[in-house]
Amino acid sequence: MGGRRSGGSRLPGSFAPGAWRYALLALALAVPLSLLSRLGRCSRRWTLAAPLLAVGALLFHRDPDRTPPDSGVLAPADGRVSVVREEGDRVRVGVFMNVTDVHVNRAPLGGRVDAVDHEPGKHRPAFSKESDRNEKLHVRFADHEVTLIAGAFARRIHPYVGAGDELDRGERLGHISFGSRTDVLLPESVDPGDLTVQRGQKVRAGETVLARLD
Structure with a gap:
């Protein structure tokens, strides 16, 4: 059945659908990476990677109005x-x-x-x-x-x-x-x-x- 669509489920002028899912997946890595860092099993720089990836995912899926x-x-x-x-x-x-x-x-x-x-x-x-x-x-x-x-x-x-x-x-x-x-x-x-x-x-x-x- 045809009809008009609004161009995807989104917040106006913000992010494409699914953006927060990618960001939250990246943030979920922060906890285990932090634990591994404290145990000396990975470099502290890896604990910074998760939030940076989350920010990158949101920037990648930004959706400005035109x-x-x-x-x-x-x-x-x-x-x-x-x-x-x-x-x-x-x-x-x-x-x-x-x-x-x-x-x-x-x-x-x-x-x-x-x-x-x-x-x-x-x-x-x-x-x-x-x-x-x-x-x-x-x-x-x-x-x-x-x-x-x-x-x-x-x-x-x-x-x-x-x-x-x-x-x-x-x-x-x-x-x-x-x-x-x-x-x-x-x-x-x-x-x-x-x-x-x-x-x-x-x-x-x-x-x-x-x-x-x-």
């Missing part, structure tokens, strides 16, 4: 443009997310989700050419497609939407825990001359315009 511009195809992810290529009569733009980027992905265009399909695959570094064979999650719309791609360390793709959901342009559609690259297969009406970004350019999900629309 304000989309009035027009254009929006970037689906924070990061740098790593892929710009033609595939038949379509153009694909991919954004690589490094460890300091926000990993919540957003809809480049509004519309109804036709399907959400999982594609098993490898876990190669997302910046390499081999990443095209990595595990993927395809969020398909009538005229475009967003693909969330796992990387070497990122192995959990979390969709917020399902088939039949209506999304606004710039709305959250999922996130990749500790993950890596998001592609947009642009509508057929978009040609390379309509692109407003190039490889290596820094972009922000839901705010940077990837391409102009007629």
